[in-house]
Amino acid sequence: MKTNFAVKGTIKLGVLCLFFVQIGWSQNSDQQQLKxxxxxxxxxxxxxxxxxxxxxxxxxxxxxxxxxxxxxxYTKQELDSMGLDRVWLQPVMVPKWVRGIPEFAYFETSPGxxxxxxxxxxxxxxxxxxxxxxxxxxxxxxxxxxxxxGASKIKGKIxxxxxxxxxxxxxxxxxxxxxxxxxxxxxxxxxxxGAIGIIVRSMNLRLDDYPHTGSMSYGDLPEDKRxxxxxxxxxxxxxxxxxxxxxxxxxxxxxxxxxxxxxxxxYNVIGEIKGSTHPDEIIVVGGxxxxxxxGDGSHDDGAGCVQSMEVLQLFKQIGYKPKRTIRVVLFxxxxxxxxxxxxxxxxxxxxxxNHIFGLESDAGGFTPRxxxxxxxxxxxxxxxxxxxxxxxxxxxxxxxxxxxxDIGPLKNERITLAGLRPDxxxxxxxxxxxxDTFEQVNKRELELGAATMASLVYLxxxxxxxx
Ligand SMILES: [Zn+2]
Numbered sequence: 001m002k003t004n005f006a007v008k009g010t011i012k013l014g015v016l017c018l019f020f021v022q023i024g025w026s027q028n029s030d031q032q033q034l035k036x037x038x039x040x041x042x043x044x045x046x047x048x049x050x051x052x053x054x055x056x057x058x059x060x061x062x063x064x065x066x067x068x069x070x071x072x073x074y075t076k077q078e079l080d081s082m083g084l085d086r087v088w089l090q091p092v093m094v095p096k097w098v099r100g101i102p103e104f105a106y107f108e109t110s111p112g113x114x115x116x117x118x119x120x121x122x123x124x125x126x127x128x129x130x131x132x133x134x135x136x137x138x139x140x141x142x143x144x145x146x147x148x149x150g151a152s153k154i155k156g157k158i159x160x161x162x163x164x165x166x167x168x169x170x171x172x173x174x175x176x177x178x179x180x181x182x183x184x185x186x187x188x189x190x191x192x193x194g195a196i197g198i199i200v201r202s203m204n205l206r207l208d209d210y211p212h213t214g215s216m217s218y219g220d221l222p223e224d225k226r227x228x229x230x231x232x233x234x235x236x237x238x239x240x241x242x243x244x245x246x247x248x249x250x251x252x253x254x255x256x257x258x259x260x261x262x263x264x265x266x267y268n269v270i271g272e273i274k275g276s277t278h279p280d281e282i283i284v285v286g287g288x289x290x291x292x293x294x295g296d297g298s299h300d301d302g303a304g305c306v307q308s309m310e311v312l313q314l315f316k317q318i319g320y321k322p323k324r325t326i327r328v329v330l331f332x333x334x335x336x337x338x339x340x341x342x343x344x345x346x347x348x349x350x351x352x353x354n355h356i357f358g359l360e361s362d363a364g365g366f367t368p369r370x371x372x373x374x375x376x377x378x379x380x381x382x383x384x385x386x387x388x389x390x391x392x393x394x395x396x397x398x399x400x401x402x403x404x405x406d407i408g409p410l411k412n413e414r415i416t417l418a419g420l421r422p423d424x425x426x427x428x429x430x431x432x433x434x435x436d437t438f439e440q441v442n443k444r445e446l447e448l449g450a451a452t453m454a455s456l457v458y459l460x461x462x463x464x465x466x467x
Contacts, residue, residue: 021094029293030462034319034389034455039206040317041451046316047306048443051365052080054302060293063333064096064264071266071289075305075330079271082313085374086274089267092343094333095123098263103230104132105199105254107240109247109303110396117240119199120211120294121256122183123336125229132255133158133197139244143181143189154202158243158252162201162237165428172424173363176203176431187229188219197228199252203239203428208232208434213292215336230254266332268340271459273312275461280326281350283360285311285376285457288334288341288406295436299427303365303446305330307420311388311457322461323352324356331406333361335432338405345409357460359418359453360404364430365441366422368452370397375416383416386459395452397421416465420453 021164054061054071061068072089079087099298105119106172138154140146146154161182165175186198202212211231232240243250269289275281289303291297308328315322332340348355359371370390373380380400387398403417411417422445430436 001057008124030386030389030459033318033458035452036318037314037458038393038448041447041454042444043309044317045310045450046313047310047446047450050306051298051302051441051446052438054306055296055298059296061289061291061297062097062244063094063266063290063336064101064261065293066333068266068290072269072332075269075289075309078310078388079269079328082271082316084271084273084312087271090347091265091267091269092321092332092339093263094266094339095337096264097336098259098261100257100259103254103256105232105252107243108251108253109243115239117236118209118211119230119254120213120260122200122214122216122229122231123215123288123292124260125187125256125258127257127259128197128255130226132253134251135196137240137244137250137252139241143185144188145367146193154190157184157195159190159195159198160240160252160326161198162241164201165203165205167205172205172428176428179203183214183231184216185225187216188221188225188437191218191225191227192295195227197254198230199254200229202231202234202433203431204234204433206429207238208429209235210435212252212297212431213294214434216430228254228256251330268331268332268344270327271312271412272325272327273315273322275326276321277323279325279449280354282327282353282355283457283460284327284329284355284407285412285453286329286331286363288332289330290333290335292335292432294432294434295430296438297436298438298441299364299430299436300432301334301362303441303449304361307361307365307446307450307453311454314450314454315359315458320458324461326457326461329406341406342409344406348410355410355415356465357416357418358403358407358410359420359457360407361420361449361453362404362406363420363422363424363445364427365449366424366426367445368395368420368422368449370395370399370421371456372399372401372403372419372421374401374403374411374418376414376466379416382395382463382466389459390452390455393448393452401420418447418456422449
């Protein structure tokens with residue numbers, strides 16, 4: 001009996017050892033694969049060259065523009081050259097809004113005494129009359145203050161929304177969220193009280209001379225009630241506010257001739273590596289190919305597109321053959337419609353495709369800090385078990401929260417969605433402005449972001465999730 005017991009004990013101990021050896025081996029091999037991925041990204045990465053082409057040869061890629069179509073052709077061609085199992089274009093109808101000739105604006109303290117103001121039409125805005133609009137200004141800090149003032153104070157005036165982004169918030173996206181209602185719904189609300197136009201302080205934490213555009217909506221306001229909407233730079237907002245303190249009769253003038261045309265056909269650009277053992281389980285990694293038209297959309301979201309392409313390129317580089325199907329999707333029309341994201345999810349649903357994981361990069365090409373996750377708790381717990389693997393790369397942030405606008409429509413009770421979270425301190429210096437250009441992107445930061453994404457995709461592919 002004793003001997004027997006000892007033998008059994010030895011076997012148990014042996015099995016236990018084997019178990020720990022296996023866990024150890026698995027961790028070691030994961031560590032090694034992450035190192036292979038980061039090494040390849042920093043020495044054989046292609047993301048920076050791709051971004052250079054998108055930014056400097058093509059430029060701003062507003063939905064429905066020639067540049068957006070050029071970006072579709074270019075990225076499809078690059079995916080075609082990567083030796084993927086399948087590359088295709090997914091048609092989608094998108095809005096076509098055109099800025100027209102450059103806007104012009106000034107404020108006037110007494111007849112003929114004017115100060116020019118950097119101003120940009122908001123995306124989707126109507127034009128001013130050909131001779132522009134000019135009137136006294138009502139400055140408010142937000143939609144609530146507008147409602148308090150009401151029609152008696154607002155009718156016939158230009159409303160100036162001037163609530164700054166909160167500088168005390170470390171996550172600058174939270175500061176953006178706290179302000180963006182002025183830009184998005186400012187015209188709709190002011191039109192209800194008879195305003196003739198609105199201007200909004202740019203969504204920018206820094207004081208500078210760049211006006212930042214972005215989407216806005218008239219809701220279901222009839223066409224003849226829609227009023228022109230524009231953003232002015234933060235410096236101009238400060239100066240105008242100070243001037244109004246001294247002289248509340250100061251007048252504002254602006255002129256823009258932007259126009260909305262009927263929808264046009266465009267495409268999501270898609271490429272995939274078929275899974276070797278679970279081809280029906282799909283992992284999506286993506287960014288949005290369209291951008292605003294003022295700069296060249298390098299951070300928003302050229303960076304996210306080339307990083308997503310890089311994930312598949314890196315797997316090829318290190319000879320990793322995924323078990324599951326890894327799909328890169330370059331979504332069209334995130335900025336002013338989200339048509340690409342909606343279409344992709346619609347088609348996935350129609351085809352009954354099983355998406356287990358989605359990862360989006362749409363927060364700039366800055367130093368990666370981590371990820372934000374939206375999905376089942378059991379999957380989040382499993383992912384938290386991989387956190388230590390990212391320590392050597394100074395990637396620490398693993399939190400629950402949002403993911404990305406384009407992958408959002410894929411949400412269901414099983415899928416885990418994630419967003420890459422780069423350092424956000426400089427993002428709003430460039431967001432939707434003329435200075436969102438290639439020079440603002442650091443090559444290593446861009447590559448580290450791509451490697452961080454590829455590492456997470458590798459781990460999800462190798463180990464699966466627990467929905
Ligand atoms: Zn974006």
